[in-house]
Amino acid sequence: MLLKLALVGASVLVSSLAARRFGHAVGGTIAGLPMIAGTIMGFVLLQETPAQASAIAVATLSCLPATVAHVICFAWCATRWRWGAALAAANAVFLSLGAALLALRLPPAAACAAALLSTALGALALPRLPLSAAAVTIPRVELACRVVAAMAMGWLVMRTAGVAPASVSGLLLAVPITGNVLPSFTLPRYGAAATAALLAGFLRGLLGxxxxxxxxxxxxxxxxxAAAYGLAWLTALLAALALRRDRGAAAAGAASSRLDPRQ
Incomplete structure (x- = not known):
């Protein structure tokens, strides 16, 4: 359990340090990758049968549109409310929609398609707030608070994931731990635009x-x-690299447009 919690804390720390060095959007993208859920799934594979692990994976994918809805809700609420109200509203949306999706019992192929489609299109529903990409000043005490908060949430997830029924475990693995912790710290200190940028990056990471x-x-x-787990991580990393390349190409195109007097 201590090792699992340490991994959860490390993932939040890495995401926060990336935000401090490269900006909120990059930190959000790293946070959206399956660093926590993927690690937990590795322990599940050690303890459960492949059939049970596959069922948990499908349940997690079934709930992923609810995670996207959580991100969108938090981003819009951040433009009007304080972090506590935004956090409560986003999690209410996640839990209600996640339970409804599980009740639908989508076939595995439909669950996979819905997860990929929702993460790819979710960014279109986010608020557009101007924010220049820049390094972020995050005090050490805030970094420590972020890690502690994430470990507390991770402990609650790990207490039931892999022990509860597959549907409940899938819902818990889809809980956006970093998607709850990071924007809750970002909004009061850096504002709604920074929070929207963080969550836009988080959605890019969710594709991975x-x-x-x-x-x-x-x-x-x-x-x-073991081979399936390795393949899963390779696929997630390739998706992350593709996102980085596309984002870099878009930035280069925008810069070229600004410099070209004919445009």
Whole structure:
């Protein structure tokens, strides 16, 4: 348990340090990757059968549109409310929509498609607030508070994930731990624009999250758990690299447009 909690804390720390060095959007993208849920899933694979692990992966994918809705809700609430109200509203949306999605019992193929589509299109529903990309000043005491808060949430998830029924475990693994912790600290200190940028990056990272569980579920059908787990991480990393390349190309195109007097 201590090792798992340490990994949760490390993921939040890495995301926060990335935000401090490269800006809120980059920190959000790293936070959206399956660093926490993927690690927890590795322990689940050690303790459960491949069939049970596959069922948890499908349940997690079924709930991922609810995670996207959580992000969108938090971003819009951040433009009007304080962090506590935004956090409560976003989690109410997540839990209600997640429970409804689980009740639908989507076929695995539909769950995979819904997860990938929602993460790819979710950014279109976010508020557009101007914010220049820049390094962020995050005091050490705030970094420590972020890590402690994430570890507390991670402890609650780990107490039931892999022990509860597959549907409940999937819902818990889809809980956006970093998606709750990071914007709750970002909004009061840096404002709504920074929070929206963070959550936009988080949605980009969620595409890697979805890719991880889609690849894991597919891999468990024909490969050993270890091979399927490795394939899942490789897929998530490739998705993250593709997102970084696309974002870099878009930034370069925008810069070229500003410099070209004919445009």
């Amino acid at each position: 999250f979805a890719s991880f569980f889609v690849a894991l579920r597919a891999g468990l059908g024909w490969a050993s758990p």
